[in-house]
Ligand code: C2E
Ligand code: CA
């Protein structure tokens with residue numbers, strides 16, 4: 320390129336080459352990781368804003384990489400989506416989250432937990448037999464459909480909307496609930512909300528960040544919460560980090576929240592203490 324010296328050019332070439340090698344390596348490793356069961360789940364509490372009871376948890380995947388240590392999704396989900404490995408990873412996540420949830424329910428019949436939320440990648444959702452996969456995973460884990468909330472993204476709706484709507488209807492007929500994740504970041508217009516048979520809207524953190532400092536942002540979130548209520552959608556505000564944000568959202572009529580203010584993603588062993596119906600003060 321223009322303005323590049325010979326050294327720059329060679330460095331550029333070798334950066335490109337090593338990026339390619341890294342991507343190829345990652346692909347092989349992702350497939351091995353599924354077989355070796357190197358994936359793990361953390362769970363982040365979702366609370367009822369009115370009383371801060373933990374009513375749900377979101378399963379978040381981590382990769383215990385053989386040499387690089389514990390990796391968050393930022394490091395591999397995109398590569399997994401591109402290579403198709405996400406389909407296998409997603410199937411494992413769904414099965415593991417349901418199995419874990421059923422175990423929590425069995426261990427504490429009075430748990431405040433009502434559901435586990437599971438992220439579904441577009442590629443995973445588009446598998447021809449996705450609805451059947453969900454049905455089989457529920458049976459396998461001995462889990463009730465009401466225990467499962469599937470988080471999909473707005474981008475799904477852009478292609479084959481008819482097929483997507485049909486599958487969403489089938490899932491909901493089964494008793495499984497569906498959420499639109501990261502609402503507000505995609506191409507969505509509010510009119511999608513009318514067409515999409517979903518139950519929950521997860522309002523992206525980028526919308527929550529400025530509600531205390533920007534009057535416009537506050538008004539926008541307030542309007543979305545009102546609209547969602549009129550459409551019978553529950554709203555979960557994501558990325559709540561400050562008590563003031565929680566109070567403002569509660570005042571708007573937003574019923575649920577998730578964020579570091581309440582809890583970070585936790586290992587499974589730390590969940591029961593947060594979901595016992597009687598908790599130490
Ligand atoms: P997401 O679905 O929007 O999940 C919420 C992310 O925000 C999580 O990051 C969580 O740790 C983080 N978070 C929660 N509260 C706060 C907060 O108060 N402040 C800040 N700064 N961050 C907060 P994580 O675990 O790194 O996951 C990132 C993304 O990776 C997820 O975003 C989701 O899109 C994807 N992902 C995670 N697990 C899975 C999975 O099993 N399958 C698929 N397909 N994608 C997954
Ligand atoms: Ca999510």
Ligand code: CA
Pocket residue numbers: 500501521523557
């Ligand atoms: Ca989200």
Ligand code: CA
Pocket residue numbers: 501523524
């Ligand atoms: Ca997000």
